[in-house]
Amino acid sequence: MSELIEKLNWRYATKRMNGQVVPAETLDNILQAINLAPSSVGLQPYNVLVIGNKDVKEKIYNIANKQPQILESSHVLVFAAWEKVTAESIAKYIQLIASTRDIRVESLSAFHNSINGGILSRTEEVNFQWAARQAYIGLGHALVAAATEQVDATPMEGFDAAALDELLGLKEKGLRSVVIMTLGYRDNQNDPLVRAKKVRRPHEEFFIKI
Amino acid sequence: MSELIEKLNWRYATKRMNGQVVPAETLDNILQAINLAPSSVGLQPYNVLVIGNKDVKEKIYNIANKQPQILESSHVLVFAAWEKVTAESIAKYIQLIASTRDIRVESLSAFHNSINGGILSRTEEVNFQWAARQAYIGLGHALVAAATEQVDATPMEGFDAAALDELLGLKEKGLRSVVIMTLGYRDNQNDPLVRAKKVRRPHEEFFIKI
Numbered sequence: 001m002s003e004l005i006e007k008l009n010w011r012y013a014t015k016r017m018n019g020q021v022v023p024a025e026t027l028d029n030i031l032q033a034i035n036l037a038p039s040s041v042g043l044q045p046y047n048v049l050v051i052g053n054k055d056v057k058e059k060i061y062n063i064a065n066k067q068p069q070i071l072e073s074s075h076v077l078v079f080a081a082w083e084k085v086t087a088e089s090i091a092k093y094i095q096l097i098a099s100t101r102d103i104r105v106e107s108l109s110a111f112h113n114s115i116n117g118g119i120l121s122r123t124e125e126v127n128f129q130w131a132a133r134q135a136y137i138g139l140g141h142a143l144v145a146a147a148t149e150q151v152d153a154t155p156m157e158g159f160d161a162a163a164l165d166e167l168l169g170l171k172e173k174g175l176r177s178v179v180i181m182t183l184g185y186r187d188n189q190n191d192p193l194v195r196a197k198k199v200r201r202p203h204e205e206f207f208i209k210i
Numbered sequence: 211m212s213e214l215i216e217k218l219n220w221r222y223a224t225k226r227m228n229g230q231v232v233p234a235e236t237l238d239n240i241l242q243a244i245n246l247a248p249s250s251v252g253l254q255p256y257n258v259l260v261i262g263n264k265d266v267k268e269k270i271y272n273i274a275n276k277q278p279q280i281l282e283s284s285h286v287l288v289f290a291a292w293e294k295v296t297a298e299s300i301a302k303y304i305q306l307i308a309s310t311r312d313i314r315v316e317s318l319s320a321f322h323n324s325i326n327g328g329i330l331s332r333t334e335e336v337n338f339q340w341a342a343r344q345a346y347i348g349l350g351h352a353l354v355a356a357a358t359e360q361v362d363a364t365p366m367e368g369f370d371a372a373a374l375d376e377l378l379g380l381k382e383k384g385l386r387s388v389v390i391m392t393l394g395y396r397d398n399q400n401d402p403l404v405r406a407k408k409v410r411r412p413h414e415e416f417f418i419k420i
Contacts, residue, residue, distance in 0.1 A: 002239045004358050008246040008351075029212045031417060035410050036218040037350060040367050044411050051420045100409045129339055133346045133389075137365070140247060140350015141218075148214050155347070157250050168420070179343075199310045200245050201254050207241060210261045210378070 004148070011147040012198060014154045016191035017072035017184035021052075026149050027075060030183065033145030034077075037138040041115050043093050045085055045131035046138065047175055049078040049168060059167055064159035064180065073154075073182035078168065079139055080175035081131035084124050090115055132178040139179055146183060154182045214358070221357040222408060224364045226401035227282035227394035231262075236359050237285060240393065243355030244287075247348040251325050253303050255295055255341035256348065257385055259288040259378060269377055274369035274390065283392035284361075288378065289349055290385035291341035294334050300325055342388040349389055356393060364392045 001009075022030075027050075034048055051057060052075045060078075061070040070076060082089070094112045098105045119127060139155060146153035157179055164170070164177045188194055200206075211219075232240075237260075244258055261267060262285045270288075271280040280286060292299070304322045308315045329337060349365060356363035367389055374380070374387045398404055410416075 002359075004355055005239055005242050005246070008243055011248075013248055013252075029215055031413070032215050033218055033354070035413060035416055036215070036408075038221075038223055038353065038365055040365075042223075042409060044416065047416060047418055049418045049420060053420050056420055096411065097409045101407050133343055136343045136346035137350040137353070140347045141354055143248065143347070144243070144351055144354040145214055149212075155248055155250075173418075197311050198246075199252060199307045201306065203241070203245060206245055206254065206257060208257055208259045208383075210259060210263050210266055 004144070007147040007150075008144070009198065010150070011143070011153065012193060012196070014069055014152040014182070014184070014186045014191060015067075015193050016187040017069045017074075017152060017182065018187040019072050020074065020185045022074040022151055022183050026151060027183070029149055030142055030145045030151065033141045034138045037141040039134040039137060040130065041118075042097075043085070043090070043115070044134065045082040045089075046135035046178075047080050047173070048138065049080060051076045051078065056167075060159070060164065060180070063163040063167065064156060067156065067158070069154050069182045069184065072187065073184040075183045077142065077181045077183065078164065078177050079135040079179045079181070080170050080177045081128060081135050083128060083171075083174050083176050085119050085127045085131065087116060087120060090119065128176065135178050139181065142181060151183055152186045156180050156182070214354070217357040217360075218354070219408065220360075221353070221363065222403060222406070224279055224362040224392070224394070224396045224401060225277075225403050226397040227279045227284075227362060227392065228397040229282050230284065230395045232284040232361055232393055236361060237393070239359055240352055240355045240361065243351045244348045247351040249344040249347060250340065251328075252307075253295070253300070253325070254344065255292040255299075255337075256345035256388075257290050257383070258348065259290060261286045261288065266377075270369070270374065270390070273373040273377065274366060277366065277368070279364050279392045279394065282397065283394040285393045287352065287391045287393065288374065288387050289345040289389045289391070290380050290387045291338060291345050293338060293381075293384050293386050295329050295337045295341065297326065297330060300329065338386065345388050349391065352391060361393055362396045366390050366392070
């Protein structure tokens with residue numbers, strides 16, 4: 001078994017955490033892994049809120065089915081997708097490519113036009129759903145990165161998204177929360193799932209080989 | 211820099227591959243990482259097609275903007291979300307938990323009812339979008355796993371989904387393709403992006419710390 005598979009078997013959806021804080025450097029590795037996640041055309045149409053503040057976590061707890069790991073976590077990450085994808089945000093991205101690679105913006109005009117054509121012709125709702133999917137790639141990266149750092153991570157969709165957007169002022173930022181994740185350390189005494197066997201669909205049913 | 215971050219910096223959206231085949235054991239590690247990806251309530255409402263067949267890859271190439279890495283890849287993975295989530299598939303999952311953990315199905319009835327209540331009250335389209343997002347967590351796992359195995363991987367949304375569903379007989383299986391990924395090895399000579407600097411939004415703009 002590879003080391004990665006061992007780590008992924010170690011991880012589980014932690015229901016109780018012990019309050020221990022994730023060291024800054026470790027947290028930073030997890031965040032870097034999210035930022036390094038690829039996205040469609042490279043746009044990264046989402047943001048990630050990193051919440052260590054106790055009072056804010058308490059408010060999130062109240063709008064997320066009072067799941068105890070929110071209070072017991074070190075940090076709560078909120079993945080928030082862009083509500084709209086605008087011509088300005090695409091132009092800004094093209095500018096970022098040009099400055100990163102030290103090339104002229106004009107040399108990217110075919111790429112720029114093709115992104116504009118593909119994205120701006122779609123409805124806002126389609127683009128939001130698309131942006132949300134990109135955020136889930138980031139979530140996938142976060143989960144693996146946390147596991148390799150031996151940090152527990154619990155993804156959660158069970159929260160009042162409108163209330164969370166209100167709490168964090170996401171609407172003003174052009175964002176909508178799509179999924180959250182707690183980071184911390186499992187409470188070996190109190191988490192009933194800590195020793196539960198992992199349940200996964202058998203490979204022969206999950207994979208179709210052609 | 212952690213080893214994982216090094217690997218994630220190594221990876222990029224490979225545009226040209228060299229045709230080399232990914233060894234079976236390496237491929238299996240990547241597939242295992244996908245199967246180990248968490249999903250909402252643990253249902254894993256998607257399947258992954260693993261396509262090494264040359265003829266099938268050629269047909270995919272023709273409906274995916276003739277992107278050369280499809281032909282030059284070792285395998286093409288197709289992530290296909292469940293078109294509908296049925297009471298039967300939920301019941302089957304509950305049965306899987308019971309048999310995996312050697313507990314009685316009846317002991318899971320509260321959980322079973324809560325999943326039924328949450329999922330079966332939503333429209334098919336909402337459930338499909340939700341299933342697609344879960345598939346993207348799997349995609350995120352696949353990307354990181356490939357990078358740790360030093361296998362190149364290119365996720366792609368640019369394909370004719372209806373044509374791909376038709377080609378692979380997905381409708382009959384209750385599936386709809388949502389994203390594909392090529393696995394293989396970069397062609398150092400012919401890929402113009404092989405030495406391009408990675409472009410990512412700056413941390414201070416991508417992350418919002420609270």
